[in-house]
Amino acid sequence: MYSLLLWLFLSTIDAIVLTQIHRSAIYNPNSTCAILWNVPLSSPDASIQSCIGQCVHEAQCQTAVYFHDDRVCSMFAENCRSGKVLPSVNIQASVICYRKNPDSNTNCPSTASSTPAVIQITKNWTMARSMAVTRAYHIASVLTDGKVLVAGGSLNIAELYDPTTSNWTTTYNVNIARERSTASILSNGNVLVAGGFNGASLNSAELYNPIIRNWSLTGSMAVGRDYHTASVLTDGKVLVAGGQNGGYLDSTELYDPSTGTWATTRNMTIQRYRHTASMLSNGKVLVIGGYGNGVYQNSAELYDPTAGAWTATGNISAAREYLVSSLLLDGKVLVTGGYGDSRSSNVAELYDPTVGTWTTTGSMIFARYGHTATVLADGKVLVAGGRNDNGFHSCTELYNPTTGNWSILENMHSARSYHTATLLSNRTVLVTGGNNGSIALKSAELY
Ligand SMILES: *[C@@H]1O[C@H](CO)[C@@H](O)[C@H](O)[C@H]1NC(C)=O
Ligand SMILES: *[C@@H]1O[C@H](CO)[C@@H](O)[C@H](O)[C@H]1NC(C)=O
Ligand SMILES: *[C@@H]1O[C@H](CO)[C@@H](O)[C@H](O)[C@H]1NC(C)=O
Ligand SMILES: *[C@@H]1O[C@H](CO)[C@@H](O)[C@H](O)[C@H]1NC(C)=O
Ligand SMILES: *[C@@H]1O[C@H](CO)[C@@H](O)[C@H](O)[C@H]1NC(C)=O
Ligand SMILES: *[C@@H]1O[C@H](CO)[C@@H](O)[C@H](O)[C@H]1NC(C)=O
Ligand SMILES: *[C@@H]1O[C@H](CO)[C@@H](O)[C@H](O)[C@H]1NC(C)=O
Ligand SMILES: *[C@@H]1O[C@H](CO)[C@@H](O)[C@H](O)[C@H]1NC(C)=O
Ligand SMILES: *[C@@H]1O[C@H](CO)[C@@H](O)[C@H](O)[C@H]1NC(C)=O
Numbered sequence: 001m002y003s004l005l006l007w008l009f010l011s012t013i014d015a016i017v018l019t020q021i022h023r024s025a026i027y028n029p030n031s032t033c034a035i036l037w038n039v040p041l042s043s044p045d046a047s048i049q050s051c052i053g054q055c056v057h058e059a060q061c062q063t064a065v066y067f068h069d070d071r072v073c074s075m076f077a078e079n080c081r082s083g084k085v086l087p088s089v090n091i092q093a094s095v096i097c098y099r100k101n102p103d104s105n106t107n108c109p110s111t112a113s114s115t116p117a118v119i120q121i122t123k124n125w126t127m128a129r130s131m132a133v134t135r136a137y138h139i140a141s142v143l144t145d146g147k148v149l150v151a152g153g154s155l156n157i158a159e160l161y162d163p164t165t166s167n168w169t170t171t172y173n174v175n176i177a178r179e180r181s182t183a184s185i186l187s188n189g190n191v192l193v194a195g196g197f198n199g200a201s202l203n204s205a206e207l208y209n210p211i212i213r214n215w216s217l218t219g220s221m222a223v224g225r226d227y228h229t230a231s232v233l234t235d236g237k238v239l240v241a242g243g244q245n246g247g248y249l250d251s252t253e254l255y256d257p258s259t260g261t262w263a264t265t266r267n268m269t270i271q272r273y274r275h276t277a278s279m280l281s282n283g284k285v286l287v288i289g290g291y292g293n294g295v296y297q298n299s300a301e302l303y304d305p306t307a308g309a310w311t312a313t314g315n316i317s318a319a320r321e322y323l324v325s326s327l328l329l330d331g332k333v334l335v336t337g338g339y340g341d342s343r344s345s346n347v348a349e350l351y352d353p354t355v356g357t358w359t360t361t362g363s364m365i366f367a368r369y370g371h372t373a374t375v376l377a378d379g380k381v382l383v384a385g386g387r388n389d390n391g392f393h394s395c396t397e398l399y400n401p402t403t404g405n406w407s408i409l410e411n412m413h414s415a416r417s418y419h420t421a422t423l424l425s426n427r428t429v430l431v432t433g434g435n436n437g438s439i440a441l442k443s444a445e446l447y
Pocket of ligand 9: 415436437438439
């Protein structure tokens with residue numbers, strides 16, 4: 001009955017070792033091995049990989065059986081090598097066996113390729129030199145000379161990563177240490193760092209001048225805010241929206257780089273924090289989701305700089321905060337993951353600015369929030385880290401906008417959430433810091 005038995009040799013440093021897959025055999029879920037539960041997988045992402053992901057995220061799961069016809073993933077608490085999951089005569093299924101490393105609290109799997117039959121390891125993550133200090137909820141911006149400015153977290157130290165030397169150097173300190181601020185590259189090459197949190201929400205803002213490598217305070221916002229968004233408009237002004245300062249904010253403000261001052265502009269239709277904002281190619285700003293007005297938000301709205309007004313646009317399929325948006329090369333916006341309805345989300349959906357509506361695309365293999373999503377030079381999207389309800393992720397996956405599906409990549413060396421991921425001019429992605437579930441990190445990695 002067992003038509004194939006594949007042994008898979010995967011990196012021993014990985015927390016969970018996928019030991020074998022019995023493939024295309026006929027299995028019976030009837031087993032003396034206690035079933036944990038069945039998870040129906042929705043198309044279009046129903047796949048053996050999703051089932052692997054489900055099992056990996058279920059602490060007790062040692063064996064998963066993926067029923068191809070029904071798209072159901074059954075999870076068992078015992079290893080299939082004990083023979084407790086038995087072949088049957090009438091069900092097409094794949095059995096996935098794990099050996100989990102009990103010493104690890106990582107919730108991610110070993111690498112699996114997009115083809116379930118052959119598991120390949122792609123070694124695409126390498127350690128970079130570590131930063132001078134640990135950081136989470138910090139900022140990273142590519143300067144016009146290609147260096148990456150990293151600042152923020154709990155300390156006032158700022159540093160530069162030089163991709164040509166692969167080295168870090170500290171630069172002058174920020175005036176005020178900030179977590180959860182925004183960072184925007186202005187048209188003159190300066191970086192505007194606005195708001196954030198340092199025991200209280202901050203209304204101050206400062207500018208980094210890459211020529212003199214120093215910071216200076218600029219005009220302050222009308223209100224303190226953190227977990228807000230900032231978008232550079234086509235006229236060079238910076239739109240800051242929402243956030244929180246004890247209460248949730250619907251207010252928005254515009255920074256004028258020529259005067260260094262802020263002006264209050266119209267409120268969003270609702271309060272939002274932990275939302276996301278994308279600058280569209282038509283010059284409008286798309287703000288999505290978040291939490292406000294007492295609920296997780298499924299709504300999205302557009303800021304039109306010409307009219308200075310906000311208008312509602314299509315809703316996303318599931319209300320959530322902590323989601324991430326990415327402007328794809330074709331002008332569509334991909335939103336991934338987030339947290340809502342008491343759980344983390346693997347949902348991914350696409351906004352088409354020409355029609356103002358959302359469509360779901362392949363779901364991520366792993367539910368996550370507090371992750372990063374980086375559009376690579378070839379248009380694919382690298383999603384890295386984040387966390388789910390059980391722990392912090394080192395797992396990464398890649399979205400292919402042509403097929404709308406996801407493939408698992410090698411894990412990062414560290415689990416990290418609330419980190420940064422920056423595309424360097426040489427097409428490499430620099431990931432810095434973040435929190436691994438117990439501490440903030442100094443370490444950095446390259447994809
Ligand atoms: C379940 O498996 C046991 C053997 O473990 C077998 O005796 C029993 O007939 C099976 N039940 C069904 C409904 O297949
Ligand atoms: C991994 O890196 C190699 C060498 O740079 C590259 O050829 C390959 O396409 C990369 N794989 C992925 C999945 O990015
Ligand atoms: C790109 O820059 C990174 C970081 O300095 C470096 O490690 C990598 O080798 C570079 N890649 C190429 C293709 O030059
Ligand atoms: C990297 O930076 C450190 C300190 O900033 C310096 O001592 C070292 O020489 C640099 N290495 C390279 C290769 O530039
Ligand atoms: C850097 O800027 C700060 C104010 O933001 C100022 O106090 C300090 O003197 C400057 N340092 C240098 C070397 O210019
Ligand atoms: C925005 O909303 C706040 C309450 O959240 C209100 O006090 C303020 O007047 C509004 N501002 C504008 C420009 O509508
Ligand atoms: C969007 O969702 C809100 C609830 O958050 C609902 O009131 C509104 O009718 C929805 N809009 C559309 C176009 O479905
Ligand atoms: C990827 O997308 C293609 C086209 O939509 C689909 O036929 C294929 O089954 C998908 N592959 C996976 C592994 O989901
Ligand atoms: C976080 O990193 C530290 C230092 O490397 C390590 O001791 C700790 O076990 C890690 N925690 C988690 C949850 O991975």
